Amino acid sequence: MAGESESRVSTSVIVVGVDGSPDSGVALDWATAEARGRKADLAIVYGLWMPMTAIAFGDASVLPLAEDVHGYGQLVLDAARERVTEQAPDLNVTTSLLMRRPDDALLQVADDGAELIVVGSRGLGGVGSLALGSVSTRVAARASCPVVVVPPGSRHLDGAIVVGVDGSEHSDAALRFALARGRDEQTEVVAVSAYRAPFLPLQDVDPETMSVVGAEERRLALEALHQAVDRARQAIGGPVDVSVRLEEGHPADVLLDLGRDAALLVVGSRGRGPVRSLLLGSISQAVLHQAAGPVAVVRAAPA
Missing domain, CATH: 3.40.50.620 (HUPs)
Structure with a gap:
């Protein structure tokens, strides 16, 4: 799968999660400004996880990854890279499309020495705190590096x-x-x-x-x-x-x-x-x- 080979990162890297939602775009913009200010690389991650289905009276199974869904994920990453390039043309950017639950994908990519993970507070299924509990909170609770959760409308400010x-x-x-x-x-x-x-x-x-x-x-x-x-x-x-x-x-x-x-x-x-x-x-x-x-x-x- 495209991006699997880029699933490990070195030091001085900021990892950001995207899913194509407006809120993940806000997180991407915040992470771009952060990477530019710190002269760090930016690793953009899309965790693509299909819904779980249950077989009657049997084990749970995962739906196979459909080509159109994979294609959508790659389009999101391509658009994210373009968005970053418009804001910070000299920034070194990598992308990873992983068949993992989003929190697991972010943690996997960040596991090799990332200095920061950035996530939005909601995603495509965003219903406020329900979505927050499913991705952002799990990443924040499990990550070994600091995690910044960016709510809608956030931007880099000059405050304390x-x-x-x-x-x-x-x-x-x-x-x-x-x-x-x-x-x-x-x-x-x-x-x-x-x-x-x-x-x-x-x-x-x-x-x-x-x-x-x-x-x-x-x-x-x-x-x-x-x-x-x-x-x-x-x-x-x-x-x-x-x-x-x-x-x-x-x-x-x-x-x-x-x-x-x-x-x-x-x-x-x-x-x-x-x-x-x-x-x-x-x-x-x-x-x-x-x-x-x-x-x-x-x-x-x-x-």
Whole structure:
């Protein structure tokens, strides 16, 4: 099949998934600008997976790949290459048409050292969050490299990079990614953490004690946030402009509010391991489903 020989990529490559939908075109444009800015190669991937059919009281089977469907896939890749060439004529572009489920195809191509995977939040079957769960979330949860999910209407902006911090190994990885990007692009990074004052029954605690407890909770949260930023600074090296924001509230709500005008919103993954049922954490899921701009999901390296 055309493109199978190009299913492995080297370093300094950005992998982007397409399927011919308008939303995948938005993701392609974002990935093109990203590759051009980073002087990286661009690998365009179309995972062509036929619907499953069930034999009565028997095993499931996969419909054979029809020539017209294969031809459509190649047309999509050809059009994607032309679209990239119009925007970035000097960009090195490869295409891969794989008979794989789209998330599996993207992960296969990216498995040999890609620095980033870019996907749209919806595709041809796009019904909002239903389609998001079937491709984008699975890629974000399983990929070893960062994954950027680009919703409709997104484009490269000049705003800050906003990253969620909660002290976990995944948020530490997200913070290192955000700071390294801020350093390379000379862009401000806003490290955001959310906290909630502990619940104390009113009949047992006087208002003054509640105020003291709340202030201590905030102090500890702010201290942990600064410590996380210091760890990330030491890990990446080089100067980077970082500010911190500590807000009371639900983490997803705080991130979405502060990240409305961000160039990129960065969150850590909560993957459970390299298995098919692997899921993102609830905060990552909520941010992916509701963010108006691109979201990067970063996983911590295996121990």
